[in-house]
Amino acid sequence: MKAIAAAALLLAVAIAAGIAVGGVSIPLSDLWSGRGAAGDAARLVISLRIPRVALAGLVGACLALAGAALQALLKNPLADPFLLGTSGGAAVGAAFATLLGASPLVSPLAAFAGATVSSVGVALLARRGGRMDLQRVLLMGLIANAFFSALLLGVFSVASGEAARSMLFWMMGSLAQASPERVLMLLPYAAVGGAALLLSASRLNLFAVGEDNAAALGVDTEKSKRIVFLAASLLTGAAVAFAGVVGFVGLLVPHAVRAVVGNDQRLLLPVSALAGAALLVIADVLSRALLAPAELPIGAVTAALGAPLFAYLLLRSA
Amino acid sequence: MTMLLEARGLVASYGATPALDGLDAAVAAGEIVALLGENGSGKSTFLKVIARILEPSAGVLLLGGRPLSSMPRRETARRIAYVPQSVDLVFPIRSIDLVLQARAPHGRSFSADTPEDRRLALEAMRACDVEQLAMRDASALSGGEKRRVFLARALAQQAEIWLLDEPTSGLDPRHRLEFLGTLSRVHRDRATTVLFVTHEIDLAGQLADRVILLRAGRSLAQGPPAQAMTPKTLRDTFSIEARVEIDSDGRRTFLPVAPTPPS
Numbered sequence: 001m002k003a004i005a006a007a008a009l010l011l012a013v014a015i016a017a018g019i020a021v022g023g024v025s026i027p028l029s030d031l032w033s034g035r036g037a038a039g040d041a042a043r044l045v046i047s048l049r050i051p052r053v054a055l056a057g058l059v060g061a062c063l064a065l066a067g068a069a070l071q072a073l074l075k076n077p078l079a080d081p082f083l084l085g086t087s088g089g090a091a092v093g094a095a096f097a098t099l100l101g102a103s104p105l106v107s108p109l110a111a112f113a114g115a116t117v118s119s120v121g122v123a124l125l126a127r128r129g130g131r132m133d134l135q136r137v138l139l140m141g142l143i144a145n146a147f148f149s150a151l152l153l154g155v156f157s158v159a160s161g162e163a164a165r166s167m168l169f170w171m172m173g174s175l176a177q178a179s180p181e182r183v184l185m186l187l188p189y190a191a192v193g194g195a196a197l198l199l200s201a202s203r204l205n206l207f208a209v210g211e212d213n214a215a216a217l218g219v220d221t222e223k224s225k226r227i228v229f230l231a232a233s234l235l236t237g238a239a240v241a242f243a244g245v246v247g248f249v250g251l252l253v254p255h256a257v258r259a260v261v262g263n264d265q266r267l268l269l270p271v272s273a274l275a276g277a278a279l280l281v282i283a284d285v286l287s288r289a290l291l292a293p294a295e296l297p298i299g300a301v302t303a304a305l306g307a308p309l310f311a312y313l314l315l316r317s318a
Numbered sequence: 319m320t321m322l323l324e325a326r327g328l329v330a331s332y333g334a335t336p337a338l339d340g341l342d343a344a345v346a347a348g349e350i351v352a353l354l355g356e357n358g359s360g361k362s363t364f365l366k367v368i369a370r371i372l373e374p375s376a377g378v379l380l381l382g383g384r385p386l387s388s389m390p391r392r393e394t395a396r397r398i399a400y401v402p403q404s405v406d407l408v409f410p411i412r413s414i415d416l417v418l419q420a421r422a423p424h425g426r427s428f429s430a431d432t433p434e435d436r437r438l439a440l441e442a443m444r445a446c447d448v449e450q451l452a453m454r455d456a457s458a459l460s461g462g463e464k465r466r467v468f469l470a471r472a473l474a475q476q477a478e479i480w481l482l483d484e485p486t487s488g489l490d491p492r493h494r495l496e497f498l499g500t501l502s503r504v505h506r507d508r509a510t511t512v513l514f515v516t517h518e519i520d521l522a523g524q525l526a527d528r529v530i531l532l533r534a535g536r537s538l539a540q541g542p543p544a545q546a547m548t549p550k551t552l553r554d555t556f557s558i559e560a561r562v563e564i565d566s567d568g569r570r571t572f573l574p575v576a577p578t579p580p581s
Contacts, residue, residue, distance in 0.1 A: 076408065129332075202422065202429040203428050205428075206428065213402075216369040217395050217422045218396070258409070262410070263410060
């Protein structure tokens with residue numbers, strides 16, 4: 001409980017910073033009173049910034065939750081949505097849509113379709129003797145990821161300058177397209193996928209010791225595997241569809257949270273969701289502030305923050 | 319005698335690799351039964367099928383006369399405890415939490431931390447002399463400590479049947495004796511039915527009320543050690559020539575003499 005409160009507090013601070021910091025700084029007190037130098041301009045920026053902060057938070061929560069659940073299900077601390085090819089599929093879907101000249105509004109749908117094709121494909125290829133073989137899920141995911149990377153490079157190479165630029169920005173992750181509509185579109189996916197995983201937390205505790213362990217303790221393992229894998233794919237597909245490929249969140253956040261709260265999924269999952277949201281909001285602030293008025297791709301920021309932090313966590317635990 | 323567990327023509331495989339090939343076997347309530355056989359003879363597979371980790375492709379398995387496959391998984395998990403040969407713990411987990419998992423089939427949607435669950439878990443850890451390890455990370459325990467934590471887990475599960483896969487392998491003599499002492503004590507106190515896999519022929523002869531000898535996924539012989547474990551059945555089971563010696567206390571010792579030349 002204390003950990004959940006601390007993570008919620010961290011998220012609140014991140015959100016405040018996310019709204020206040022940017023190309024135009026807005027003191028929160030001005031915003032509150034509706035007065036101050038910025039005036040109407042402030043409200044305009046707010047109407048852009050609040051959706052952006054909300055989108056960052058939701059995407060971060062989706063990715064962290066998916067990563068935490070997959071790590072427990074596959075009993076592998078290196079599992080994350082990107083390793084399993086889900087985001088690769090989403091990237092290819094969006095790239096094809098861009099190449100075919102579809103409007104930017106269609107990209108999320110195309111990305112989501114790509115993510116679905118990839119995760120259902122991986123789940124089917126990983127079947128063995130009528131069961132989902134978790135070892136194979138990992139290997140097939142790796143293979144799918146490599147395959148989609150190749151497709152992506154192929155699409156990228158034949159794209160025109162303008163389309164290629166849009167694709168590139170998307171491949172590196174971006175929240176620049178944030179809008180209230182997009183936030184509302186992402187919300188139901190996040191809610192459904194998140195609820196499915198949170199309700200699976202106790203079963204995931206048994207999977208974290210081993211699939212045999214879960215089966216011997218009465219879990220319908222085939223059903224649980226399908227629910228968790230599909231819910232994690234749903235969260236990843238939705239996140240990638242609206243923000244592009246944002247790496248390291250799904251891998252790093254559960255690790256960092258586990259080091260603090262332990263590996264009880266009933267605590268680890270909600271705290272990871274809150275911490276993932278906070279991390280992405282902070283990463284977004286940095287992406288806007290570091291080279292202002294230019295913007296860094298958020299995927300570059302999360303990777304730049306994540307890689308050394310991950311190395312530190314590993315060194316500390318060794 | 320009515321049988322608590324009964325397998326009839328059980329067939330199971332791992333992918334294309336057959337493991338059980340029409341196994342018939344029966345276990346009565348309160349018995350200690352040893353499963354003996356070569357590597358790959360289907361011993362561990364039999365335990366996994368009973369624990370519902372592996373689905374049999376043919377045959378029936380009856381628990382108290384009812385087909386196991388028709389019973390809810392949680393119900394069988396409350397009645398059958400499975401202790402694997404070893405568990406590779408990837409994530410840190412405190413020993414007490416590992417023991418508490420045994421309460422999952424009893425709890426609502428697999429959560430297990432009511433005060434009653436905690437009391438049972440600690441009581442089981444005390445009985446297995448691992449209470450002092452409760453807050454330690456189970457992945458950092460020694461082999462012998464881990465075995466006893468898993469025995470405590472089976473105890474906390476309050477199951478009437480225990481399935482133990484090679485419970486004494488890899489233990490030094492002292493930990494082996496301690497483990498067997500704990501096992502005998504809890505078996506006596508709770509009248510638990512124990513089915514264990516072992517490669518220690520002597521242990522099977524001393525500890526078990528009955529033995530089941532397996533070869534290539536079928537039963538070669540079953541019965542009390544004195545009747546079922548003869549030089550002939552041991553030769554058929556293990557492809558070895560063995561001498562059976564009986565000391566003045568009536569304890570039987572099996573001396574492997576030589577591998578049987580392939581026929």
